[in-house]
Amino acid sequence: MATTLTSQQFVKAGTQFPLTGNADGYSRPVLPGNVLNPYAFLVDISERAHTREMAITNVLAxxxxxxxxxxxxxxxxxxxxxxxxxxxxxxxxxxxxxxxxxxxxxxxxxxxxxxxxxxxxxxxxxxxxxxxxxxxxxxxxxxxxxxxxxxxxxxxxxxxxxxxITAAKQEELRKNDLMAFLNHELRTPLSTIKLYIQNTARVARMENNKPLEDKMLRADQQTVSMTQLINNFLTLSQVQGAKLTLHKSSFNLCGLLEAVAADMVVLYPGRKFKVKPSKAIWVNADYDKLTQVLINYVNNAVKFSAAKSVVTLSCGMLNGEAVVTVQDKGRGIKPEDQKLLFCRYSRIGQKNTKGYGLGLYLSREIVESHGGEVGCESEYGKGSVFYFRLPL
Missing domain, CATH: 3.30.450.20 (PAS domain)
Structure with missing residues (x-):
């Protein structure tokens, strides 16, 4: 049967233990469990960590x-x-x-x-x-x-x-290529359909056929919505495939706002759109891509504001950059939701509305590809201001 001795009993027994010296010259016995080499523990830990790392590597392999x-x-x-x-x-x-x-x-x-x-x-x-x-x-x-x-x-x-991830990436690229092909091929027949609808609406107006004219105008609105949807998916496929290309030209940014506002009046009859006058601001950018951004902004403003409220488009200069804003007097956006606005498939407060949550995400990609920045300032219950900045 093992006997447990106290320290005093150790001394009386005269048991010989190896001694260690310290700074004051005092020597004490090295009891079982004491470490002679202070670095031995670190070496042991290092070896354990290496062994654990190798085990994890083998499992992952x-x-x-x-x-x-x-x-x-x-x-x-x-x-x-x-x-x-x-x-x-x-x-x-x-x-x-x-x-x-x-x-x-x-x-x-x-x-x-x-x-x-x-x-x-x-x-x-x-x-x-x-x-x-x-x-x-x-x-x-x-x-x-x-x-x-x-x-x-x-x-x-x-x-x-x-x-x-080669297999998954190749499958993703194939889907993107297919989407880009379908979107591109849909443009031609859709343009033809839109042309026939507009001609029919013009004839109906000349013949004072108000019911037919109203139906053609509503049909034309749907073709505009479909065109915007095609543009968004085409841009998405380009972004995912890292193939988003810009066809830049020099144009007046204020003229772009006026053109988009004029289109919105036709698309949303009865809604009020206002363009704040400004001096000409010339930029070197992709006209069609920025039109797409502005339409996305205006569509959101219309979607989340009252029918009689005004949507205001404006542009100006700030710190050497061109700034475009779209302001509405709608429901506004909660602070915790604002950081998700420009994320892919984000549909803040859109449970009962149509859309895929791509418009603002693609707007951010387009503007950032120009070296610019997007953003939103909103007060919940009072409205929002969406903007983008472009370097000159």
């Missing part, structure tokens, strides 16, 4: 997910065999940032480095996509995630995953 890491002090990248295979290399790979930069330049994926830098500065996760061209195979798409890990406030390493 069975799902086809690769692991990568970057040591802040070693300044080396390490890729597991799965991640190396994605980049056309074999086995585990360890290399410096110089080789990575060469690869990134070759792949033209500098946005990955920008995303990683932002994640380090904000201490947040990052996730983005990159397209690579490896030798002997077609283009491959990868999803990369990463996070900075710190210890006692010091950055130690960045780690993340690599996942092959």
């Amino acid at each position: 069975t799902a086809g997910i690769g692991m990568w890491s970057y040591g802040v002090y070693s300044k080396k990248f390490h890729l597991c065999p799965v991640a190396s295979g994605f980049l056309g290399m074999k086995g585990s790979s360890t290399f410096g940032i110089g080789l990575l930069m060469q690869k990134l330049v070759e792949w033209n994926q500098k946005h990955v480095m920008e995303a990683a830098k932002t994640a380090c500065c904000t201490q947040q996760d990052f996730e983005t996509e990159l397209q690579i061209n490896t030798q002997g195979c077609d283009s491959r798409w990868l999803k990369i995630t990463g996070k900075l890990y710190c210890s006692d406030g010091l950055a130690m390493k960045m780690m993340g995953t690599l996942t092959d």
Whole structure:
């Protein structure tokens, strides 16, 4: 049977223990459980962390997910065999940032480095996509995630995953191409239909056939709505495929507002539209794309304001930029909902209205592709002002 001794009994027994010295010269016995080497614990923890990391890597590898890491002090990248295979290399790979930069330049994926830098500065996760061209195979798409890990406030390493999303990306691109093709092909017959409707409405007006004229005007409104819907989906397919192109020309921005307001009077008879006069503001931009943005703004203003209220369009200069605003006196938007306005498929307060929640999202993409900015100022219950800014 084991006997438990007190410290005094240890001394009386005269048991020999290894001694350790300290600063004051006092020597004390090393009891079981004491650590002679103060760094042994750190080494043990490091080995445990490495073992745990390897276990996680092996589990992810069975799902086809690769692991990568970057040591802040070693300044080396390490890729597991799965991640190396994605980049056309074999086995585990360890290399410096110089080789990575060469690869990134070759792949033209500098946005990955920008995303990683932002994640380090904000201490947040990052996730983005990159397209690579490896030798002997077609283009491959990868999803990369990463996070900075710190210890006692010091950055130690960045780690993340690599996942092959080529099949899903190719399917998405095929759908986008199909959507772009259908939208493009629908334009011609829709334009013909619109022409016949307008001619019929004009004949009905000449013959004083008011009922027929009203029906043709309503039909014309539907063709305008369909045209706008086609434009939105076509722009969406271009945005998703990173193929949004701008056909810029020099034009008077105030003239664009007047043209859109005139179209809106025809589209929404009985509604009041006002264009605030301003000096000519010449911009170099895509006229059709900005028309699409302005129509999206006006459609929202009409949709969420009373029938007799006025929708005001204005433009001006502020801090060297052109600013366009569309103001309504509608229901307004709650502060917590305003940050979601320009997100894809966002339909704030639109449960009983038609639409796909794409208009404002696409407006943001179009304006930002011009180097501009979109925004909204709203007071709930009193109305909203949607605006966009363009550099000159």
